[in-house]
Amino acid sequence: MSYFLSKLVRFNRSSVVGAVGIVSVGSTLLFSDDDTRFRTFVTARLPLPSQDASLLTLAVPNDLFPPHLPSFGQHGILSLSSYRVGPGSSSDISKEASGAVHDGSKPCGCFGRDTIANAAAKVGPAVVNISIPQDFYGVTTGRSIGSGTIIDKDGTILTCAHVVVDFHGSRSSSKGKIEVTLQDGRTFEGKVVNADMHSDIAVVKINSETPLPDAKLGNSSRLRPGDWVIAMGCPLSLQNTVTAGIVSCVDRKSSDLGFSGLPREYLQTDCAINVGNSGGPLVNMDGEIVGVNIMKVLSADGLGFSVPINSVCKIIEHFKKSGRVIRPWLGLRMLDLNEMIIAQLKKKDASFPNVSKGILVPMVTPGSPGDRAGFCPGDVVIQFDGKPVESMKEI
Template identity: 75%
Template sequence: MSGILRRLGLIRTAAMAGATLFCCREYDRFRASIAVRVPEPLPDSLWLTCPVLFDLYSRHFPFSNKSGIVALYSYRVSPVPSSDVTKEASGAVDDKSKPSDCFGKDTIANAAAKVGPAVVNIAIHQDFFGIASGRSIGSGTIINKDGTILTSAHVVVDFLGTRGSSKGKIEVTLQDGRTFEGKVVNADLHSDIATVKINSETPLPEAKLGSSSRLRPGDWVIAVGCPLSLQNTVTAGIVSCVDRKSSDLGFSDTPREYLQTDCAINMGNSGGPLVNMDGEIIGVNMMKVAAADGLSFSVPIDSVCKILEHFKRNGRVIRPWLGLKMLDLNEMIIAQLKKQDDSFPNVTKGILVPMVTPRSPAERAGFCPGDVVIEFDGKPVERLKEVIEILGDKVGVPVKVVVKRRGDKLVTLTVIPEEANLDI
């Protein structure tokens, strides 16, 4: 091998924790010196052995489907002991921490320290016919010093209809070991978001809500929670997709978008925060693909904030219903539709209406299959997401919609949204 390397004129130098590659030709008329810094030998790695925890997830979670997507909460028969909390886990952050745009060795640790004290363990003591049967484990985050906790609905509520009912006595354990009894304040099963309230005589640590609209694929994030009942667990990864559609995951009811990450999250992480490098919550961890690693999904915090506003104003989430099946148009779809039908409207963008539900507000307003929505409530629109944002919680309020029909005919329609009945 050394003879071959000499003939090729290739020299390779490697050292522990560092390597240098130097290339030259025998006939090159110059000299070069190479300096290699060799660090001190690292101590032998310490291996930690521990028993494997075997947790069972509920078979009755409605989001479980053929794709293998399951909720991230667990059942555990034996109680979880309160662990001692060290100073390192107290949440103190070094004042000399690096700014978020400079990723250093302490960036992830600082982000975890900022949000860590506000992350809680949620345990639901369950019994059937008076017989104790263990408890469900999940996570949550204190978002207000008054004791308001943000979590997933399936952690604290049984999925019976759209209103649901509390699973049982809620025990909330803080990172410092304090335990409180919690009460479900609001829960929306279709978005899988809920708020729980605990009462404390002293102010509680709170986490800061960030924004998910500025996230990009590749951004670093961390997940904090209680996977497999292991409290105060931090894992790191990146954002894999910022707008994973619910239809991609096999959910065909209410259109939603999720953050997809490769953070290691497991049963018990559900309801816990997805956090950016500034220590701000940018998502609520909800589910993962059971048969795959690195496929986890969270509800974007921007969507969560809208749900919290609904909770504050109405005590529930109000969803307007028009009775329209809508599809975002792009150049490829428009070209295909024009090829099939020459009379298809000449548009470069808009939202196609392929179907109108009978006896719906849209049918009464005069919508027809094939209409292309180009303006909604006085604003030009290109995507269904924009229509949903404009609608907000407008129920019973007339909305003007401009559509383009065959032969490029412009029609203005007035539709009065009704509240959606998600039980149907």
């Protein structure tokens, strides 16, 4: 670590900590059904130019449409440009109309009238409605709704963390029940197995005496801008709702949306998603899950975002191995320096280094990798791996 990071001389650190607001970076809120020791909290501050986009787990007023928290009084009646599909027989699905994504650049030329309907029919029976009663001092005040997909016949369901986990790390509800309703009308009681708030992915389990319909996971790395996809779920508790669109971007960076912390990438589509779509699948024309729908931008049309299924699979592997997602951690709180901050620091302490860019380290967690590498509060990072750095995202 000390080889890769170059620091300037240290100065009066107490004055820096007193003069600069500390921004929390790289933290995650973890939930594990088996171990509560790893529950922590995140505070995120969005820059003003980027307040039009945010994870649905963040309460940002006015601009964001929170699909998991319907409020007719606030948003009015919503116009849903979607249609409903029923379960279809696998024998009715034509292979010629699969619309599969090919590795080459040559179009398959097989997109037909029934392509979207066939893809939806493959996944539809595995899409579920997730409903959680909400209470206030013992009185049921409403329900939190969302969607999910059965990915294993044993009742393993993939959904969003913010649908089943609240901001305190556990879902508070009357009787603590998670109700899962299948497309055929059957209802089960679900249990949160694992959830990771940083990625907004969770796994819920239901028990059934008979095998349940499940959906096949695809390969999100094969998606290209312009590929057709469909979003499925239960917006406003309207089960079996399907909307179609195209992939707008396959690697939309979290920094593009104004998110701090560890970098993340999303699939951007123009599929219509609304209240209750959170946790539902994004499906390719082969009827495979290629993403999990988690958020949209309220102040614009056709800006929806999904977690790529390849990333989801890695998260699930972490769940299976350790019950939580393990990520790199430096134990440093960092702040990007700009001209205004540098001027304020120099005014506060004349010994502040003469720099124009860099990263201030106002806090170091004792015993962390950063602490063991020799970092101290007040350090300024100017190089990483021998190259100049100007912002945290370069580290």
